[in-house]
Amino acid sequence: MSLASMHRALVVDDFESMRIIIRNILLQMGFDEADMVPDGERALRMLGGGDYDLLVTDWSMPGMDGIELVRAVRADPRLAGLPVLMVTAEAGRERVLRAIEAGVDEYLVKPFTQQALRAKVERLRVRLQSGHASPARTSDD
Numbered sequence: 001m002s003l004a005s006m007h008r009a010l011v012v013d014d015f016e017s018m019r020i021i022i023r024n025i026l027l028q029m030g031f032d033e034a035d036m037v038p039d040g041e042r043a044l045r046m047l048g049g050g051d052y053d054l055l056v057t058d059w060s061m062p063g064m065d066g067i068e069l070v071r072a073v074r075a076d077p078r079l080a081g082l083p084v085l086m087v088t089a090e091a092g093r094e095r096v097l098r099a100i101e102a103g104v105d106e107y108l109v110k111p112f113t114q115q116a117l118r119a120k121v122e123r124l125r126v127r128l129q130s131g132h133a134s135p136a137r138t139s140d141d
Helices: 016-029 040-049 066-075 093-102 114-130
Strands: 008-012 033-037 054-057 084-088 106-109
Touching (some): 016 033, 066 093, 093 106
Parallel strands (some): 008 033, 054 084, 084 106
């Protein structure tokens, strides 16, 4: 899978400005579409009805939070293989481990740079292409 074959992303964050920032970076990277929703419930509905190549989600959101969303995605056979990048202010080691246990593929701590987000998406692409899974990483590179 090349980055060019990652066409459609779903960005989930309760802050509109963060959704827009992430969406714009993904579009600059070559995604054809980057849909945006403010919470996990809406995200899960959209994921069930859409053909997404990447899920980017925050942790702390009203209603269904990011961890609950990831668990629901991993429990659904149609979505279980969807790459998930968590972008959150939750930086503690315990939180990172909890996210990995839930099924997050990559983890990026806010605030982040455009280069850091690009690197995380590229890492996901490379891992998908090689078929090798590796634990989530929290670096800002």
